[in-house]
Amino acid sequence: MKKIIYIFGIFIVLGGLAFVTLNTFTEISTQPVNQISLSNTNQNFDSEDMIQLPEPTTDGKVSLEKALTLRRSIRNYSNEALSLEDISQLLWSAQGITNERGFRTAPSAGATFPLEMFVVANNVEGLSKGIYHYSPFEITLEVIHLKDIAAELMRASHSQSMIAESAVVLVFGAVFERTTDRYGERGIRYVHNEIGHASQNVHLQAAAMDLGTVVIGAYRDEEVEEILDLDPDIRVLYMMPVGKLK
Ligand SMILES: Cc1cc2nc3c(=O)[nH]c(=O)nc-3n(C[C@H](O)[C@H](O)[C@H](O)COP(=O)(O)O)c2cc1C
16 A cells, blocks of 8 residues: 555656646746737837838748758849848748737747847838848837948958848847746757747748848857947847849
C-alpha cells in the first residue's frame, strides 16, 4: 500500500512540473496579446505625419516552393522606384497581423512581439526620403525624420553600396526587454531567432515579387543606431535593402 502511495506521489509531482513547464509557452494562447502588443508598438512614435499604406494581399501567383527556389542574395538593383504597394507588402511579410489577436506572419516567443520595423526610403513613389516606422495594426508609416541618410548609413555599413543604391532599406529593430522580461537571458536568443523568421519572410516575399534583396549584418551598431536616431530601447539587428532587378 505504501508503495502505491509513493508511486502515486511521484506521478503528481512529475505532472505538476510538466504543467508548469508547458504553461510557459501555452500562456501564449490565453493572454490578451492584442492589448500588450498595441501598447508596446505605439511607444514614442507620436509623429503627426502618418502615411496610410495600401492593404497588402494575402494571396499571390508564385508558389512557396517557387519563392524558395528563386530566393537569392541580390546586391545590384535598377534605379526604378518602388511603390507604396510594394513597401506595404514587404512590411506585411515581416510583421503583418494575421489574426484577430494580433499575431503576426512570423512566430514570436510567448507572443511578446519584440520586433519593430523601420523603412529608410531612398526612392519610393509617394514617399519623401526619410526614416519611417511601420505600424502593423493600422498599416501605416509614421514619419520619424525626413532626411536623406543613404550615404551616411552606407558608410556605417562598411560602405556596402546596396544601402544607398536600393529603393528602400528595411530596418529590423528589436526591443529586447519585451522578451527578456518574460524569459530572462534566454529571451536574447529568442529575439535573434525571431529576426531570422521575419527576415526570411521578407526574402521570400521579395523573391515572389521579383524584387532583389539581401540581409545586411555587417555594420557598426552604435553608428547605425545614431544615424537612424530611433527610440533608445531599440537595437538594430538587421537591414535589408530592396530594389527592382536590373
Ligand atoms: C547573419 C547574416 C549576415 C549577413 N550579412 C551580409 C552583409 O552584411 N552583406 C552582404 O552582402 N551579405 C550578407 N549576408 C548574405 C550572405 O552573404 C548570403 O546569404 C550568402 O552569400 C549566401 O547567398 P544566398 O543568400 O544567395 O543563398 C548575410 C547573411 C547572414 C545569414
